[in-house]
Amino acid sequence: MSRSDFLEATIAWLELEGQAFWIMDDTWLAGSRAMKSPLLLVRPDRMRPIFAGGNLNGELIGWEFTDGAGKRNMLLPEQVHRPRFFNPYEPLKGLAPWCSAKIAAEGDYAS
Numbered sequence: 001m002s003r004s005d006f007l008e009a010t011i012a013w014l015e016l017e018g019q020a021f022w023i024m025d026d027t028w029l030a031g032s033r034a035m036k037s038p039l040l041l042v043r044p045d046r047m048r049p050i051f052a053g054g055n056l057n058g059e060l061i062g063w064e065f066t067d068g069a070g071k072r073n074m075l076l077p078e079q080v081h082r083p084r085f086f087n088p089y090e091p092l093k094g095l096a097p098w099c100s101a102k103i104a105a106e107g108d109y110a111s
Contacts, residue, residue, distance in 0.1 A: 009041055010083065017044040018094025019084035023065065023075065039081075047080070049092065 001009070013020035023040040046066045051058035063075040084094030 006039070006041060013041070013044060014083060014085060014094070014096070016096055016098050018087060018096035018099070019044050019082055021047050021063075021065075022081040022083075024079050024081070050074075 010020045010022075021042045021044055023042055025037050042065060048064040048066075049060055050062040050064055052061050060077055062077060063080045065073045065075055067073065085096065087093055087095035089095070
């Protein structure tokens with residue numbers, strides 16, 4: 001995937017879900033200028049936050065990523081970059097512009 005395709009896909013996820021997830025493997029954590037593997041852009045519905053103490057008020061200690069084969073991968077917070085839109089109702093998730101347009105369209109259709 002080219003850089004422009006990667007950015008376009010990221011923007012699409014931001015518009016549809018309000019957030020996008022970029023996953024970096026261990027080569028990014030090394031901090032050296034050595035060759036790094038490509039970033040992975042993953043679906044937001046395949047990511048689950050893990051909190052200390054198991055409640056939403058705890059500290060974010062990691063992410064669980066479920067790949068297409070159903071395998072669960074545990075990731076450190078440093079391995080996940082998450083661009084997202086502001087959401088005043090739920091600070092963990094982004095608020096997508098598509099959501100407000102969808103609600104307006106459904107209300108118009110129902111009336």
